[in-house]
Amino acid sequence: MDRSMIARWLGVCCLSAILCCIDAHAATPAQGWRIDEAQTSIAFTIDAVGFPTTRGHFAHYRGRLLIDFDRPAKSYTTFTVDAASVDVGSPSFNDFVKSAALLNVERFPTMSFASTQVDKVDAHTARVTGNLTLLGVTKPVTLTVDVASDPAANPAAKSRAVAFVAKGRIQRSDFGMTFGIPLIDDALEITVKTRALSDE
C-alpha cells in the first residue's frame, strides 16, 4: 500500500548556513562567499507507518552566504530551492511527491529560506533562525549548524573554505501540508550540507 510515502517535501531548504562562528580566522567584515555546489546537498527524511523511511534531496537551488566571523549576528544566508527538482529515488515517486498532495510544484515552484538571526553557540556551532516559505506559507524555523574549517583549504592561498551542516526539524502541517497524517509523520528532518568558499 501505499502509504507511504512519502515524503516529501520539503524541503527545505534551508539553509545553510551560515554561520558564523569559527573563531580564529582573519577578521573581515561580512563578506560574500561562494557556495561550492559540489559539496552541497539539501536533503530531508520522513518516516511513515508501515513504509520505509523516505530520504530525498533537491538538486536545484540558489543560495547566498554572507559570513562575518567577528560578528556572527551580521552573517546572513538565503536559499531558494526548485521544488520540482526533488528526488526521492524513482520517477513515479518523484511525480507523486511533486503532486498537489505534497509539494504542489505547479502552484509553488520554489521554497525558500532566509535567515533572520544568527547566534553563535560555541566555536563550532551556531543557531540560525530564519523564515522558511513552503507552499506559500512562511514560518520561522531554527536550524542548528555545525561549522568546520575545511582542512582541504590552503591557508597559504588566498582562499578559505568552511563546511556547514545545518539540521532542523519542521512540522509540515504548519505549512498546510497535512497529507497522510498520521500514517506519514507530521515532522520531518532537514539536513543541509554545504561548503562556502571565499576568494578574498
Next chain:
Amino acid sequence: MNRVTTVWPLSLRLAHWLNAALVIGALGLGAFMVLAVHSAATRFELTQTHKSIGVGVLVLTVLRLCLRCVMRVHRPEPASRSVTIAAKAVHIGLYSLLLLLPLSGWLMVTSTPVRVPTVVFGLFELPYPLAPDIARFRVAHAAHIVLAVTLAALVVLHMVAALVHAWVWGDRTLTRMWLRADRVL
C-alpha cells in the same frame, strides 16, 4: 461422451492460467514488498504494480464468472462424494477470495489518508469512491492480509489437488485445463 468436449472452453482455460499468473504474482509481490523491501522508492514502485495486478485479478475474475454463466461448463471428473464436495468448496472459496482480496485492497487505497492514485498499468485511473477514513483503512488492511494468507493457502491446496488428480488418481481434471487440451484429450 465425446472426450474432446470434456476440455474447458479455450477462453476459460486462458482466463484460468492468466488469472493464476496474476494471483501468484500479486501474492508474491505483496509479500516481498512488505517483508523484504527497505527502499521507500522501490516500495512505492512495487506498490503501484501490485495495485495494477490486483485490479487485473478483479476484472479477470468477474470475466471468468460471466463466461461460466454463458458457456457450457462440464461436470467434474467422477469422484467420491466427499472429494466432489471438497472441490466445490475450494472453488467457491477461490472465486470468493479472488473477488474479496482485490476489493479489500481497493477499500484500503480509497480509505487511507495516504491516498496515492492507482493508474492501472498506466492506462486509466481507478476511482476512489469513498472518503479517507483511517479506521476503515485499518480494518481493510487487516482483512487484506488475512484474505491474502487464506488465498495463498487455498491456491496451494488447489495445486496439490490438481497434482493428486493427475498423478495419483490418473483422471483428466488437470489435463482438460491445459491450454493444448484439445490435442491431448
